[in-house]
Amino acid sequence: xxxxxxxxxxxxxxxxxxxxxxxxxxxxxxxxxxxxxxxxxxxxxxxxxxxxxxxxxxxxxxxxxxxxxxxxxxxxxxxxxxxxxxxxxxxxxxxxxxxxxxxxxxxxxxxxxxxxxxxxxxxxxxxxxxxxxxxxxxxxxxxxxxxxxxxxxxxxxxxxxxxxxxxxxxxxxxxxxxxxxxxxxxxxxxxxxxxxxxxxxxxxxxxxxxxxxxxxxxxxxxxxxxxxxxxxxxxxxx
Amino acid sequence: xxxxxxxxxxxxxxxxxxxxxxxxxxxxxxxxxxxxxxxxxxxxxx
Numbered sequence: 001x002x003x004x005x006x007x008x009x010x011x012x013x014x015x016x017x018x019x020x021x022x023x024x025x026x027x028x029x030x031x032x033x034x035x036x037x038x039x040x041x042x043x044x045x046x047x048x049x050x051x052x053x054x055x056x057x058x059x060x061x062x063x064x065x066x067x068x069x070x071x072x073x074x075x076x077x078x079x080x081x082x083x084x085x086x087x088x089x090x091x092x093x094x095x096x097x098x099x100x101x102x103x104x105x106x107x108x109x110x111x112x113x114x115x116x117x118x119x120x121x122x123x124x125x126x127x128x129x130x131x132x133x134x135x136x137x138x139x140x141x142x143x144x145x146x147x148x149x150x151x152x153x154x155x156x157x158x159x160x161x162x163x164x165x166x167x168x169x170x171x172x173x174x175x176x177x178x179x180x181x182x183x184x185x186x187x188x189x190x191x192x193x194x195x196x197x198x199x200x201x202x203x204x205x206x207x208x209x210x211x212x213x214x215x216x217x218x219x220x221x222x223x224x225x226x227x228x229x230x231x232x233x234x235x236x237x238x
Numbered sequence: 239x240x241x242x243x244x245x246x247x248x249x250x251x252x253x254x255x256x257x258x259x260x261x262x263x264x265x266x267x268x269x270x271x272x273x274x275x276x277x278x279x280x281x282x283x284x
Contacts, residue, residue: 057248096259104252104255107248108252111244111247112244112248115244219263220263223263223270226267230274236274236277236278236281
Protein backbone atom coordinates (compact mmCIF):
# COMPACT_ATOMS: atom_id res chain seq x y z
CA UNK A 1 0.00 0.00 0.00
CA UNK A 2 1.25 3.46 -0.87
CA UNK A 3 0.96 5.44 2.39
CA UNK A 4 1.75 8.68 0.63
CA UNK A 5 -1.26 8.38 -1.69
CA UNK A 6 -3.49 10.36 0.71
CA UNK A 7 -0.83 12.96 1.50
CA UNK A 8 -1.84 14.81 -1.65
CA UNK A 9 -4.57 17.45 -1.00
CA UNK A 10 -6.55 16.32 -4.06
CA UNK A 11 -6.83 12.69 -2.91
CA UNK A 12 -7.27 13.57 0.76
CA UNK A 13 -10.06 16.01 -0.16
CA UNK A 14 -12.14 13.09 -1.44
CA UNK A 15 -11.26 10.82 1.51
CA UNK A 16 -12.20 13.58 4.00
CA UNK A 17 -15.47 14.15 2.15
CA UNK A 18 -16.31 10.47 2.46
CA UNK A 19 -15.17 10.21 6.10
CA UNK A 20 -16.78 13.33 7.62
CA UNK A 21 -20.50 12.34 7.39
CA UNK A 22 -19.78 8.87 8.86
CA UNK A 23 -17.89 10.48 11.74
CA UNK A 24 -20.75 12.89 12.46
CA UNK A 25 -23.26 10.02 12.43
CA UNK A 26 -21.02 7.99 14.77
CA UNK A 27 -20.62 11.03 17.04
CA UNK A 28 -24.40 11.52 17.22
CA UNK A 29 -25.10 7.84 17.98
CA UNK A 30 -22.32 7.51 20.54
CA UNK A 31 -23.31 10.85 22.09
CA UNK A 32 -26.95 9.78 22.41
CA UNK A 33 -25.87 6.50 24.03
CA UNK A 34 -23.42 8.31 26.33
CA UNK A 35 -26.04 10.85 27.40
CA UNK A 36 -28.58 8.07 28.08
CA UNK A 37 -26.10 6.13 30.22
CA UNK A 38 -24.77 9.28 31.91
CA UNK A 39 -28.05 11.06 32.61
CA UNK A 40 -30.47 8.14 33.04
CA UNK A 41 -28.64 4.94 33.95
CA UNK A 42 -25.71 6.14 36.06
CA UNK A 43 -26.57 6.38 39.77
CA UNK A 44 -26.45 9.61 41.78
CA UNK A 45 -23.09 10.18 43.46
CA UNK A 46 -23.17 9.62 47.23
CA UNK A 47 -21.09 12.73 48.00
CA UNK A 48 -21.71 15.20 45.16
CA UNK A 49 -25.28 14.35 44.24
CA UNK A 50 -26.42 15.12 40.70
CA UNK A 51 -23.76 17.73 39.95
CA UNK A 52 -21.14 15.04 39.29
CA UNK A 53 -22.92 14.38 35.93
CA UNK A 54 -20.84 17.24 34.53
CA UNK A 55 -18.09 14.58 34.42
CA UNK A 56 -19.67 13.17 31.21
CA UNK A 57 -18.75 16.38 29.39
CA UNK A 58 -15.85 17.73 31.43
CA UNK A 59 -13.48 14.75 31.38
CA UNK A 60 -13.95 13.80 27.69
CA UNK A 61 -13.55 17.50 26.71
CA UNK A 62 -10.36 17.80 28.78
CA UNK A 63 -8.94 14.58 27.28
CA UNK A 64 -9.78 15.78 23.77
CA UNK A 65 -8.23 19.20 24.40
CA UNK A 66 -4.86 17.57 25.17
CA UNK A 67 -5.12 14.80 22.58
CA UNK A 68 -6.02 17.20 19.76
CA UNK A 69 -3.14 19.48 20.70
CA UNK A 70 -0.78 16.49 20.51
CA UNK A 71 -2.13 15.49 17.09
CA UNK A 72 -1.92 19.12 15.90
CA UNK A 73 1.72 19.31 17.03
CA UNK A 74 2.48 16.00 15.25
CA UNK A 75 1.03 17.43 12.01
CA UNK A 76 3.07 20.58 12.66
CA UNK A 77 6.22 18.48 13.04
CA UNK A 78 5.41 16.68 9.77
CA UNK A 79 4.83 20.03 8.05
CA UNK A 80 8.22 21.29 9.25
CA UNK A 81 10.19 18.09 8.67
CA UNK A 82 8.79 16.96 5.32
CA UNK A 83 7.54 20.36 4.10
CA UNK A 84 4.21 18.60 3.57
CA UNK A 85 1.37 20.89 2.49
CA UNK A 86 -1.42 18.69 3.79
CA UNK A 87 0.16 18.37 7.26
CA UNK A 88 0.11 22.14 7.69
CA UNK A 89 -3.51 22.25 6.53
CA UNK A 90 -4.47 19.49 8.97
CA UNK A 91 -2.84 21.33 11.88
CA UNK A 92 -4.90 24.41 10.98
CA UNK A 93 -8.05 22.30 10.68
CA UNK A 94 -7.65 20.73 14.11
CA UNK A 95 -6.85 23.92 16.08
CA UNK A 96 -10.36 25.49 16.31
CA UNK A 97 -11.93 22.19 17.43
CA UNK A 98 -9.16 21.72 19.99
CA UNK A 99 -9.73 25.27 21.26
CA UNK A 100 -13.46 24.56 21.54
CA UNK A 101 -12.88 21.43 23.63
CA UNK A 102 -10.39 23.32 25.84
CA UNK A 103 -12.97 26.08 26.36
CA UNK A 104 -15.61 23.45 27.20
CA UNK A 105 -13.27 21.74 29.69
CA UNK A 106 -12.70 25.10 31.43
CA UNK A 107 -16.37 26.12 31.29
CA UNK A 108 -17.73 22.82 32.62
CA UNK A 109 -14.94 22.76 35.20
CA UNK A 110 -16.03 26.19 36.42
CA UNK A 111 -19.65 25.04 36.73
CA UNK A 112 -18.50 21.93 38.59
CA UNK A 113 -16.12 23.89 40.80
CA UNK A 114 -18.72 26.38 42.05
CA UNK A 115 -20.97 23.85 43.89
CA UNK A 116 -18.08 21.60 45.02
CA UNK A 117 -15.26 24.08 45.84
CA UNK A 118 -17.31 27.22 46.29
CA UNK A 119 -15.62 29.09 43.42
CA UNK A 120 -15.93 29.16 39.63
CA UNK A 121 -12.20 29.72 39.27
CA UNK A 122 -9.05 29.25 41.36
CA UNK A 123 -5.46 29.73 40.19
CA UNK A 124 -4.83 26.03 40.66
CA UNK A 125 -2.01 24.38 38.65
CA UNK A 126 -4.38 22.13 36.64
CA UNK A 127 -6.80 24.96 35.79
CA UNK A 128 -4.06 27.44 34.98
CA UNK A 129 -2.15 25.03 32.72
CA UNK A 130 -5.42 24.20 30.90
CA UNK A 131 -6.00 27.95 30.43
CA UNK A 132 -2.47 28.20 29.01
CA UNK A 133 -3.46 25.44 26.56
CA UNK A 134 -6.43 27.56 25.40
CA UNK A 135 -4.08 30.51 24.85
CA UNK A 136 -1.70 28.22 22.91
CA UNK A 137 -4.56 27.24 20.60
CA UNK A 138 -5.50 30.92 20.13
CA UNK A 139 -1.84 31.77 19.55
CA UNK A 140 -1.51 29.03 16.95
CA UNK A 141 -4.63 30.20 15.07
CA UNK A 142 -3.54 33.84 15.18
CA UNK A 143 0.06 33.12 14.15
CA UNK A 144 -0.85 30.73 11.33
CA UNK A 145 -3.19 33.36 9.86
CA UNK A 146 -0.80 36.29 10.36
CA UNK A 147 1.19 35.65 7.16
CA UNK A 148 0.19 36.45 3.62
CA UNK A 149 1.98 33.31 2.45
CA UNK A 150 0.03 30.40 4.03
CA UNK A 151 3.06 28.07 3.89
CA UNK A 152 5.02 30.48 6.08
CA UNK A 153 2.02 30.64 8.41
CA UNK A 154 2.01 26.83 8.56
CA UNK A 155 5.68 26.74 9.57
CA UNK A 156 5.35 29.49 12.19
CA UNK A 157 2.26 27.84 13.67
CA UNK A 158 3.97 24.44 13.68
CA UNK A 159 6.90 25.86 15.62
CA UNK A 160 4.58 27.36 18.24
CA UNK A 161 2.62 24.08 18.46
CA UNK A 162 5.84 22.13 19.05
CA UNK A 163 7.05 24.56 21.73
CA UNK A 164 3.63 24.40 23.40
CA UNK A 165 3.89 20.60 23.67
CA UNK A 166 5.78 21.13 26.91
CA UNK A 167 2.47 22.21 28.46
CA UNK A 168 0.84 18.77 28.00
CA UNK A 169 2.84 16.89 30.66
CA UNK A 170 2.44 19.92 32.94
CA UNK A 171 -1.37 19.64 32.61
CA UNK A 172 -1.34 15.87 33.09
CA UNK A 173 1.06 15.70 36.04
CA UNK A 174 0.05 19.01 37.69
CA UNK A 175 -2.15 17.18 40.19
CA UNK A 176 0.85 15.05 41.24
CA UNK A 177 3.56 17.71 41.15
CA UNK A 178 1.66 20.35 43.11
CA UNK A 179 -0.82 20.32 45.95
CA UNK A 180 -3.83 21.22 43.82
CA UNK A 181 -7.48 21.75 44.61
CA UNK A 182 -8.29 19.75 41.48
CA UNK A 183 -8.62 16.05 42.22
CA UNK A 184 -6.28 13.41 40.79
CA UNK A 185 -7.20 11.07 37.94
CA UNK A 186 -10.19 8.80 38.54
CA UNK A 187 -9.23 6.63 35.57
CA UNK A 188 -5.77 5.26 34.85
CA UNK A 189 -4.22 2.30 33.07
CA UNK A 190 -4.15 0.49 36.43
CA UNK A 191 -7.91 0.69 36.84
CA UNK A 192 -10.66 2.92 38.17
CA UNK A 193 -12.66 3.44 41.33
CA UNK A 194 -15.74 4.56 39.37
CA UNK A 195 -19.04 2.72 39.07
CA UNK A 196 -19.17 0.77 35.81
CA UNK A 197 -22.12 2.76 34.40
CA UNK A 198 -20.35 6.05 35.15
CA UNK A 199 -17.23 4.81 33.39
CA UNK A 200 -19.29 3.50 30.44
CA UNK A 201 -21.02 6.87 30.00
CA UNK A 202 -17.70 8.70 30.12
CA UNK A 203 -16.04 6.39 27.59
CA UNK A 204 -19.03 6.64 25.22
CA UNK A 205 -18.91 10.44 25.40
CA UNK A 206 -15.15 10.36 24.79
CA UNK A 207 -15.60 8.29 21.61
CA UNK A 208 -18.44 10.61 20.56
CA UNK A 209 -16.20 13.68 20.96
CA UNK A 210 -13.41 11.84 19.16
CA UNK A 211 -15.65 11.04 16.18
CA UNK A 212 -16.97 14.61 16.18
CA UNK A 213 -13.42 16.02 16.20
CA UNK A 214 -12.41 13.85 13.22
CA UNK A 215 -15.57 14.89 11.35
CA UNK A 216 -15.03 18.59 12.08
CA UNK A 217 -11.33 18.43 11.16
CA UNK A 218 -12.14 16.62 7.90
CA UNK A 219 -14.82 19.19 7.01
CA UNK A 220 -12.54 22.12 7.85
CA UNK A 221 -9.53 20.72 5.99
CA UNK A 222 -11.71 20.44 2.87
CA UNK A 223 -12.43 24.18 3.19
CA UNK A 224 -8.72 24.94 3.67
CA UNK A 225 -7.84 22.83 0.61
CA UNK A 226 -10.47 24.58 -1.54
CA UNK A 227 -9.31 28.03 -0.38
CA UNK A 228 -5.66 27.32 -1.10
CA UNK A 229 -5.96 25.27 -4.25
CA UNK A 230 -8.81 27.18 -5.92
CA UNK A 231 -6.58 28.12 -8.85
CA UNK A 232 -5.56 24.54 -9.57
CA UNK A 233 -7.11 22.52 -12.36
CA UNK A 234 -8.50 19.75 -10.16
CA UNK A 235 -10.41 22.19 -7.92
CA UNK A 236 -11.89 24.08 -10.88
CA UNK A 237 -13.05 20.80 -12.39
CA UNK A 238 -14.91 19.76 -9.21
CA UNK B 239 -28.48 27.63 43.28
CA UNK B 240 -29.67 24.08 42.62
CA UNK B 241 -27.33 21.47 41.17
CA UNK B 242 -29.50 21.23 38.05
CA UNK B 243 -28.46 24.77 37.09
CA UNK B 244 -24.76 23.83 37.02
CA UNK B 245 -25.38 20.59 35.14
CA UNK B 246 -27.57 22.20 32.48
CA UNK B 247 -25.28 25.20 32.07
CA UNK B 248 -22.50 22.70 31.26
CA UNK B 249 -24.52 20.53 28.89
CA UNK B 250 -26.20 23.61 27.36
CA UNK B 251 -22.91 25.37 26.59
CA UNK B 252 -21.58 22.15 25.02
CA UNK B 253 -24.62 22.01 22.71
CA UNK B 254 -24.25 25.71 21.85
CA UNK B 255 -20.51 25.38 21.15
CA UNK B 256 -20.98 22.35 18.87
CA UNK B 257 -23.91 24.00 17.04
CA UNK B 258 -21.83 27.16 16.59
CA UNK B 259 -18.87 25.22 15.18
CA UNK B 260 -21.05 23.27 12.74
CA UNK B 261 -22.74 26.51 11.56
CA UNK B 262 -19.32 28.15 11.18
CA UNK B 263 -18.06 25.17 9.14
CA UNK B 264 -21.09 25.40 6.83
CA UNK B 265 -20.52 29.13 6.30
CA UNK B 266 -16.83 28.54 5.56
CA UNK B 267 -17.59 25.71 3.13
CA UNK B 268 -20.11 27.90 1.30
CA UNK B 269 -17.56 30.75 1.12
CA UNK B 270 -14.89 28.38 -0.25
CA UNK B 271 -17.28 27.12 -2.94
CA UNK B 272 -18.20 30.72 -3.83
CA UNK B 273 -14.48 31.49 -4.20
CA UNK B 274 -14.16 28.68 -6.75
CA UNK B 275 -17.19 29.98 -8.69
CA UNK B 276 -15.58 33.43 -8.84
CA UNK B 277 -12.36 31.88 -10.14
CA UNK B 278 -14.33 30.04 -12.83
CA UNK B 279 -16.12 33.26 -13.85
CA UNK B 280 -12.81 35.14 -14.04
CA UNK B 281 -11.39 32.36 -16.19
CA UNK B 282 -14.44 32.42 -18.48
CA UNK B 283 -14.07 36.18 -18.91
CA UNK B 284 -10.52 35.54 -20.05
